[in-house]
């Protein structure tokens with residue numbers, strides 16, 4: 448991996464916000480999912496949680512591989528997803544157009560926070576609304592009743608980003624686990640080798656300070672390649 452790539456990945460990791468996340472409840476259009484995940488990456492969210500509509504589960508599983516920089520955690524039910532977020536100690540916000548919702552800009556996003564976004568047609572389920580701590584709304588003063596879900600996510604996430612920037616949350620240094628850093632360095636620095644490892648169910652090697660692969664001869668033999676062949680990978 449060249450030094451520029453290494454520096455770029457290290458910088459990305461240092462700005463990640465593991466205590467901010469998104470949960471998608473049956474968002475069913477692939478382009479909306481992709482746009483939301485892209486926005487998550489842009490504000491430094493490392494993990495997205497999702498429950499897919501039943502008919503879409505296989506499709507979205509297949510699409511997972513393209514979202515390399517953001518981990519996608521999939522659940523069979525919204526209860527399962529929200530229980531995981533609750534155990535992590537996050538306040539859970541439901542983006543929902545209800546009379547009890549507060550303006551999304553009134554929320555303190557420097558707290559560990561999970562934000563739920565709902566399906567294009569039906570919004571967030573009653574189950575999720577009952578489990579959430581707070582409904583939040585993006586004010587609407589025109590004729591349309593709601594925004595596109597990916598637009599709504601961008602507005603809320605950039606308010607969170609603004610607050611976290613002001614609070615110095617992007618100067619905290621890397622908060623990702625060592626294992627996660629190693630995974631990102633390998634997958635980001637050596638994508639072809641990482642894909643090869645995945646296809647052969649091989650462990651990833653360690654990555655050194657200079658971004659070099661620290662693997663023994665056995666690992667390279669398992670890869671059936673000599674290290675020199677991958678120097679410029």
Ligand code: SAM
Pocket residue numbers: 542543544563564565566567568569570571583584585586587592593594595596597599
């Ligand atoms: N008829 C649905 C409803 O009543 O919830 C509209 C769903 S909206 C098109 C899809 C998702 O976008 C919502 O579940 C919510 O996550 C988000 N959303 C859209 N506009 C919003 C707004 N003004 N305030 C909060 N969330 C919004």
